[in-house]
Amino acid sequence: xxxxxxxxxxxxxxxxxxxxxxxxxxxxxxxxxxxxxxxxxxxxxxxxxxxxxxxxxxxxxxxxxxxxxxxxxxxxxxxxxxxxxxxxxx
Numbered sequence: 182x183x184x185x186x187x188x189x190x191x192x193x194x195x196x197x198x199x200x201x202x203x204x205x206x207x208x209x210x211x212x213x214x215x216x217x218x219x220x221x222x223x224x225x226x227x228x229x230x231x232x233x234x235x236x237x238x239x240x241x242x243x244x245x246x247x248x249x250x251x252x253x254x255x256x257x258x259x260x261x262x263x264x265x266x267x268x269x270x271x
Contacts, residue, residue, distance in 0.1 A: 207249040213260075214243050 193199045221235035229235060248256040 204251045206251065209247045211245045211247070212242050213245055215240060216243050 191202075217238060217240045219235065220229070220233065220237050220239060243260050245257065245259040248258075250256060
């Protein structure tokens with residue numbers, strides 16, 4: 182991320198500027214287990230094609246991602262499932 186001064190962050194005007202100044206970030210993925218449930222429980226129904234049955238049961242991995250930003254704080258992206266296997270909205 183480009184800085185215009187020590188404490189301010191450069192404001193980009195387009196994606197080309199963002200990608201041109203981007204630095205590689207170290208990241209890790211953590212498999213936190215598996216979950217089974219209906220598609221409609223985990224995703225926005227409007228995002229699915231019309232031919233997808235939202236009651237389809239899927240068995241899939243639960244993954245969290247940790248990124249080490251080169252200039253700023255580390256970032257953790259987690260799925261947010263509770264022990265009851267329901268999606269948590271924060």
